[in-house]
Amino acid sequence: MIRSIDGEPHAITVHLDRLLEARGMTLTELADRVGITIANLSILKNGRAKAIRFSTLTKLCEVLACQPADLLTFDPH
Amino acid sequence: MRSKPRNPLEPMATVVSALLGLTGAGIAVTVLAAVVGSGGIMGLGQSFVYVDVPGIVGGSDLQSGQWNLHDGVLANTTGYRFFTTHPDVRQRVWYTLTLLPSSVLFIGALLLVFRLVRGAERDGIYTAATARRLRTLGWFLLIGAVVKMVVEMAAANRLLATMVTNHVEWIGPIFWETPWAVLLTAAGLLTFARIMRIGVEMRDDLQGTV
Numbered sequence: 234m235i236r237s238i239d240g241e242p243h244a245i246t247v248h249l250d251r252l253l254e255a256r257g258m259t260l261t262e263l264a265d266r267v268g269i270t271i272a273n274l275s276i277l278k279n280g281r282a283k284a285i286r287f288s289t290l291t292k293l294c295e296v297l298a299c300q301p302a303d304l305l306t307f308d309p310h
Numbered sequence: 311m312r313s314k315p316r317n318p319l320e321p322m323a324t325v326v327s328a329l330l331g332l333t334g335a336g337i338a339v340t341v342l343a344a345v346v347g348s349g350g351i352m353g354l355g356q357s358f359v360y361v362d363v364p365g366i367v368g369g370s371d372l373q374s375g376q377w378n379l380h381d382g383v384l385a386n387t388t389g390y391r392f393f394t395t396h397p398d399v400r401q402r403v404w405y406t407l408t409l410l411p412s413s414v415l416f417i418g419a420l421l422l423v424f425r426l427v428r429g430a431e432r433d434g435i436y437t438a439a440t441a442r443r444l445r446t447l448g449w450f451l452l453i454g455a456v457v458k459m460v461v462e463m464a465a466a467n468r469l470l471a472t473m474v475t476n477h478v479e480w481i482g483p484i485f486w487e488t489p490w491a492v493l494l495t496a497a498g499l500l501t502f503a504r505i506m507r508i509g510v511e512m513r514d515d516l517q518g519t520v
Contacts, residue, residue, distance in 0.1 A: 282520045
């Protein structure tokens, strides 16, 4: 089970690594283009975020040319 | 251009620091005066004690101004101040208790506000610790105001009883004075402490939001 920044468990997997690799993009570049800090993007990438704003999700989908479902999946096990 | 944000802890931080300094200096001077014999503090080192009785209400002989004084007790008939220049130990204790609770409440509240401000400067304003310190201050004022009222009233009644031959109740209506302002302030602080605690939880939620 993954745990968010405050230790609360959740079952959402973030596939930023996979998408970055597929697009040939670095975390720093993505952070620049989305307009959030690398620290926050790392928190999201490692599944430690407590929540994601629709505005952040929109920018991520725009920059990575993907759907929210490509970025996030629910994995109960 | 954005103006520099003002410190939200001001003017409280400056006022509390100044008041603490003045109070400390005042206590030091008064204690020194009591020690060298030219003054007194809370009835200690003082050659006389007195009790002020509020205006006549009417009704019982206590409230109608028909005072029967003990030997050695004088009364200022215009102001209803009863005083004796040769107080015994019991009278000194009661006199001290008519003054001490107010000072303890004031100094205690001042120290708690100081702790609140310093803690907020150190740990941050929107923290659980600051909300807890605010709640402690609220309870201290609420309980302290009630205790102060009862103790000072009972002490004033007892001191008066040592000065007059009239029957004086332990807790009577003569000195009853409810500190509404302090009680309302305390209730307000307790409410703000609750609001702050909820705000801290909301802020914690936002901290993990990307």
